[in-house]
Amino acid sequence: MEIERHEYDVVVIGAGxxxxxxxxxxxxxxxRTAIVCKSLFGKAHTVMAEGGAAAAMGNVNxxxxxxxxxxxxxxxxxxxxxWRMAELHxxxxxxxxxxLEAWGALFDRTKDGKISQRNFGGHEYPRLAxxxxxxxxxxxxxxxxxxxxxxxxxxxxxxxxxxYIKVFQECTVTRLLKDASSVHGPAGAISGAFGYxxxxxxxxxxxxxAVVLATGGIGKSYVVTSNSWEYTGDGHALALxxxxxxxxxxxxxxxxxxxxxxxxxxGILVTESxxxxxxxxxxxxxxxxxxxxxxDVFKDKYATTEEEGDRWYTDQANNRRPPELLPRDxxxxxxxxxxxxxxxxxxxxxxxxxxxxxxAEEIKRRLPSMHHQFKELADVxxxxxxxxxxxxxxxxxxxxEVDADTGAAAVPGLFAAGEVSGGMHGSNRLGGNSLSDLLVxxxxxxxxxxxxxxxxxxxxxxxxESVDAAKAEALAPLERSGENPYEVHHELQRTMNxxxxxxxxxxxxxxxxxxxxxxxxxxxxxxxxxxxIYNPGWHLALDLRNMLLVSECVARAALLRQESRGGHTRDDxxxxxxEWRRKLLVCATPDGAAVTVEEKxxxxxxxxxxxxxxxxxxxxxxxxxxxxxxx
Amino acid sequence: xxxxxxxKVWRGEGGEGKLEDFTVEVNEGEVVLDIIHRLQATQAxxxxxxxxxKAGKCGSCSMExxxxxxxxxxxxxxxxxxxxxxxxxxxxxxxxxxxxxxDVSFNYQKAREIPSFTPPADxxxxxxxxxxxxxERSQEFxxxxxxxxxxxxxxxxxxxxxxxxxxxxxxxLMRIAELDMHPYDVAERKDSAQEQHGLGYCNITxxxxxxxxxxxxxxxxxxxxxxxxxxxxxxxxxxxxxxxxFRRKS
Ligand SMILES: Cc1cc2nc3c(=O)[nH]c(=O)nc-3n(C[C@H](O)[C@H](O)[C@H](O)COP(=O)(O)OP(=O)(O)OC[C@H]3O[C@@H](n4cnc5c(N)ncnc54)[C@H](O)[C@@H]3O)c2cc1C
Ligand code: SF4
Ligand code: SF4
Ligand code: FES
Numbered sequence: 001m002e003i004e005r006h007e008y009d010v011v012v013i014g015a016g017x018x019x020x021x022x023x024x025x026x027x028x029x030x031x032r033t034a035i036v037c038k039s040l041f042g043k044a045h046t047v048m049a050e051g052g053a054a055a056a057m058g059n060v061n062x063x064x065x066x067x068x069x070x071x072x073x074x075x076x077x078x079x080x081x082x083w084r085m086a087e088l089h090x091x092x093x094x095x096x097x098x099x100l101e102a103w104g105a106l107f108d109r110t111k112d113g114k115i116s117q118r119n120f121g122g123h124e125y126p127r128l129a130x131x132x133x134x135x136x137x138x139x140x141x142x143x144x145x146x147x148x149x150x151x152x153x154x155x156x157x158x159x160x161x162x163x164y165i166k167v168f169q170e171c172t173v174t175r176l177l178k179d180a181s182s183v184h185g186p187a188g189a190i191s192g193a194f195g196y197x198x199x200x201x202x203x204x205x206x207x208x209x210a211v212v213l214a215t216g217g218i219g220k221s222y223v224v225t226s227n228s229w230e231y232t233g234d235g236h237a238l239a240l241x242x243x244x245x246x247x248x249x250x251x252x253x254x255x256x257x258x259x260x261x262x263x264x265x266x267g268i269l270v271t272e273s274x275x276x277x278x279x280x281x282x283x284x285x286x287x288x289x290x291x292x293x294x295x296d297v298f299k300d301k302y303a304t305t306e307e308e309g310d311r312w313y314t315d316q317a318n319n320r321r322p323p324e325l326l327p328r329d330x331x332x333x334x335x336x337x338x339x340x341x342x343x344x345x346x347x348x349x350x351x352x353x354x355x356x357x358x359x360a361e362e363i364k365r366r367l368p369s370m371h372h373q374f375k376e377l378a379d380v381x382x383x384x385x386x387x388x389x390x391x392x393x394x395x396x397x398x399x400x401e402v403d404a405d406t407g408a409a410a411v412p413g414l415f416a417a418g419e420v421s422g423g424m425h426g427s428n429r430l431g432g433n434s435l436s437d438l439l440v441x442x443x444x445x446x447x448x449x450x451x452x453x454x455x456x457x458x459x460x461x462x463x464x465e466s467v468d469a470a471k472a473e474a475l476a477p478l479e480r481s482g483e484n485p486y487e488v489h490h491e492l493q494r495t496m497n498x499x500x501x502x503x504x505x506x507x508x509x510x511x512x513x514x515x516x517x518x519x520x521x522x523x524x525x526x527x528x529x530x531x532x533i534y535n536p537g538w539h540l541a542l543d544l545r546n547m548l549l550v551s552e553c554v555a556r557a558a559l560l561r562q563e564s565r566g567g568h569t570r571d572d573x574x575x576x577x578x579e580w581r582r583k584l585l586v587c588a589t590p591d592g593a594a595v596t597v598e599e600k601x602x603x604x605x606x607x608x609x610x611x612x613x614x615x616x617x618x619x620x621x622x623x624x625x626x627x628x629x630x631x
Numbered sequence: 632x633x634x635x636x637x638x639k640v641w642r643g644e645g646g647e648g649k650l651e652d653f654t655v656e657v658n659e660g661e662v663v664l665d666i667i668h669r670l671q672a673t674q675a676x677x678x679x680x681x682x683x684x685k686a687g688k689c690g691s692c693s694m695e696x697x698x699x700x701x702x703x704x705x706x707x708x709x710x711x712x713x714x715x716x717x718x719x720x721x722x723x724x725x726x727x728x729x730x731x732x733x734d735v736s737f738n739y740q741k742a743r744e745i746p747s748f749t750p751p752a753d754x755x756x757x758x759x760x761x762x763x764x765x766x767e768r769s770q771e772f773x774x775x776x777x778x779x780x781x782x783x784x785x786x787x788x789x790x791x792x793x794x795x796x797x798x799x800x801x802x803x804l805m806r807i808a809e810l811d812m813h814p815y816d817v818a819e820r821k822d823s824a825q826e827q828h829g830l831g832y833c834n835i836t837x838x839x840x841x842x843x844x845x846x847x848x849x850x851x852x853x854x855x856x857x858x859x860x861x862x863x864x865x866x867x868x869x870x871x872x873x874x875x876x877f878r879r880k881s
Contacts, residue, residue, distance in 0.1 A: 039681075039683055039689075039691065040681070040691065040735065041739065042777055043683050043689045043690065043691050043777075045683070045684075047683075047684065047688060047689045047776075048683075048684045048686070048688050048689065094757075095756070095757075098756035098757040098759075099756045101756060101757075101759045102750060102754075102755075102756040102759070103748065104747070104748030104810075104813070106761075106766045106769055106770050106773060106813070108763065108766075108770075109761055109762060109763040109766060112760070113760035113761050113762055114760065131770065131773070132770075134688070134774065137688065137773075137774075137776065138773060141773065145747060145748065146747075148742060148743055148747060149747035149748070151743060152743065152746065152747060161743060199728050199729075199732075228682075228683040228684055228685065228689075229682070229683065230683065261660065262659055262660020262661065263658065263659075263660060264658070264660055264661045264662065264665045265660070265685070265686070268685065268686050269686075369687075369688065372687070373686055373687065376687065376705050376707070377660075377662070377686070377705070377707070378660070484672075484676060485676075486671070486672040486676070528676065528677075529676050529677060530676065530677025531644075531677065533644050533679075533728075533729050534644075534677075534679035534728060534729040534730070534732055535676075535677040535679070536671055536676070536677065536678070536679065536680075537671070537676030537677050538677070
């Protein structure tokens with residue numbers, strides 16, 4: 001059968017915040033743009049974000065500005081961040097949020113009519129633009145409606161809504177395609193993408209010189225996760241297989257507060273806004289245990305008594321913030337330790353209580369979805385009793401290594417933005433910094449792709465052999481009657497959860513790598529029963545390749561990094577090590593099957609950015625040599 | 632505390648299909664979507680169902696459970712008797728693709744027909760000033776997760792294919808109301824709501840409001856006020872302009 005074929009200038013894979021913002025930019029630059037996504041338009045993972053988007057607008061506290069935001073971001077990431085990305089992010093986030101307002105977003109307001117901003121862990125000032133606790137929905141709907149607005153413009157001028165921007169929904173990309181020669185442009189440049197329609201199982205081919213990956217994260221490799229089925233690390237794997245590099249894959253954020261009960265909703269997120277708005281963590285003895293877990297590097301920034309912490313909510317100038325608002329890695333480890341020490345809640349978490357802290361009406365107004373979620377799913381009324389919560393796999397800091405300014409990956413024509421890209425958040429992401437990251441770098445990647453296309457002498461060509469190979473690969477599970485893919489998936493999830501989770505040890509991670517090797521063999525044999533029409537078993541069989549590749553990256557990098565930092569905690573190497581701060585671990589797959597990891601030195605921070613910090617603080621993170629060079 | 636439940640699930644593709652019987656394990660705290668997933672993992676690997684968030688936030692898992700439009704991920708098994716047979720079918724108003732998955736493109740088409748947010752030309756990003764009370768009405772409508780169950784249940788199109796071209800459905804009539812109530816929107820919305828998007832078809836039965844998982848008061852807060860605005864406007868075209876100017880200045 002002939003494969004359906006489309007020609008575009010830019011193909012954006014992913015319709016979350018990053019993908020939509022990239023596509024809007026590419027279209028605004030006059031490029032013919034396709035948006036491809038696995039779910040329906042408007043349902044990408046971004047829709048689930050709750051707390052808000054961080055941007056130093058200074059609406060609530062006028063002392064806030066990009067430099068404070070930059071410092072907070074670097075501290076949160078334990079200085080491993082790509083500082084250029086952190087700089088661009090802090091400088092541009094406010095403009096990106098304001099732009100949403102001009103596209104119809106309705107954020108919650110301050111008294112003087114500006115966008116309201118809320119407190120969040122690791123942010124010095126109230127900084128998160130939000131809409132109750134459904135900010136992601138507002139963000140995605142606004143971008144979706146902006147895409148529609150552009151389509152309406154195109155209808156006016158060209159008589160066709162889809163003349164310049166078209167959404168291919170419920171369509172999954174399984175391979176990126178490259179030019180085999182260097183006749184048409186740079187050698188090995190991107191020439192398109194191959195995928196299948198979920199609805200029919202038919203194949204589709206995009207002929208395009210630029211591809212923007214905006215596929216989100218990898219959480220579905222873990223059992224307990226806040227992530228949806230879409231998070232199978234597709235973009236990470238597509239990039240690897242196309243010859244690009246991944247960095248920081250050992251850093252995974254376990255959000256401290258996921259639901260722990262009932263079992264079927266275990267892992268579903270309880271937003272950090274609960275703590276930002278006054279909620280506190282207690283153990284089974286009723287103690288606010290976080291006061292015992294303030295690490296040295298943060299000692300002077302957090303309250304040491306409950307009284308001071310409580311005063312901070314109303315008077316931030318004269319008090320320090322409560323330790324419940326430490327960066328997420330700290331809080332997650334603390335909860336883990338309390339539970340291990342036998343001071344957990346009956347269902348294996350700790351207590352998160354807002355019921356004794358705010359009036360019931362206020363809770364319902366500020367945290368409507370949390371109220372709804374607990375009432376409907378767990379029969380718990382959060383205005384009357386505490387929630388039980390525990391850590392859940394939430395976000396991957398690691399991803400495609402990109403150029404900060406353009407989002408370009410190592411392969412010509414390949415760009416990446418959002419959760420699938422790496423560097424911006426270093427070893428740990430601050431809450432609220434993802435939604436702003438999507439907007440800032442989504443726009444930059446869309447622009448980068450458009451400029452790349454403008455500069456190309458000719459369109460790279462799609463090689464028929466690679467299309468045939470992609471087709472054979474996709475059909476294989478349907479032609480076998482082997483093991484059920486759900487079983488392989490489940491074993492992978494358990495392995496990663498138990499052996500490469502919050503706290504890691506060399507033996508356990510090595511064991512996980514052995515399991516992954518065996519699972520790779522089993523994946524070669526899994527079969528999918530049924531037809532090609534909307535067949536979830538078949539889809540999962542194809543996703544397994546990606547999950548295994550990505551899991552291998554996570555485990556290999558985790559084994560090599562002999563220190564504990566942010567989202568990577570080694571039981572056998574508990575401290576942070578400045579030598580390791582300078583090093584990135586770069587994953588690649590030269591043969592398309594096995595993962596290799598190499599060390600790479602981070603470039604030193606630019607002088608003017610370096611000078612934004614107190615030397616005393618930098619001493620906690622940087623080597624003597626680095627400190628000396630900067631003098 | 633687990634037990635075996637009896638399920639009837641609609642299965643089929645290409646316009647044909649039937650209810651299939653299943654007996655399946657149910658554990659404490661589970662929702663209907665969990666049971667569908669268990670069927671996939673153990674008995675019917677190719678059973679098609681849409682879902683994403685499993686927390687009532689994305690509006691993907693709309694289905695009809697015992698004939699009522701519901702989100703599968705927010706319907707707890709404990710709301711049924713253990714010996715009750717639970718029937719799960721796809722949304723009826725939209726063509727079935729396969730099993731529980733329907734073709735909802737009607738909704739995307741309607742979304743596109745409604746003119747987008749139109750701010751005054753002279754307000755730049757960052758200059759918007761709005762009071763919380765003035766945005767609250769539209770914010771209620773923006774809670775919509777686009778599960779399309781209101782459009783599915785509305786009798787104007789539920790069994791009347793012929794009305795589909797002329798009627799945007801409650802979801803998108805509400806979108807018009809949302810824009811009309813946006814403090815900075817300057818586009819004309821009332822005549823077009825009535826004449827192009829079928830507001831007049833709605834006879835305020837409130838079925839849409841009843842099924843909305845976000846508990847949005849679609850009829851009372853969006854459709855009825857919109858009908859009133861249409862009537863006002865018919866009597867006095869200056870009311871609309873006056874309202875906009877007044878609101879902008881206040
Ligand atoms: C419950 C929850 C709450 C959160 N709250 C916040 C918050 O308050 N603030 C904050 O800043 N961050 C928050 N985050 C993190 C943030 O929401 C995500 O990191 C972010 O939304 C990711 O956006 P994205 O654009 O990179 O990808 P996504 O929104 O996940 O979109 C990925 C897209 O790629 C598509 N895709 C994937 N693979 C393929 C493929 N093979 N072919 C075609 N399409 C594909 C998907 O269909 C989807 O459209 C939260 C995360 C979760 C899970
Ligand atoms: S109130 Fe109107 S829109 Fe809603 S279901 Fe009834 S007729 Fe349809
Ligand atoms: S208004 Fe309610 S029922 Fe209708 S689509 Fe939105 S969330 Fe669903
Ligand atoms: S899966 Fe998202 S609403 Fe049910």
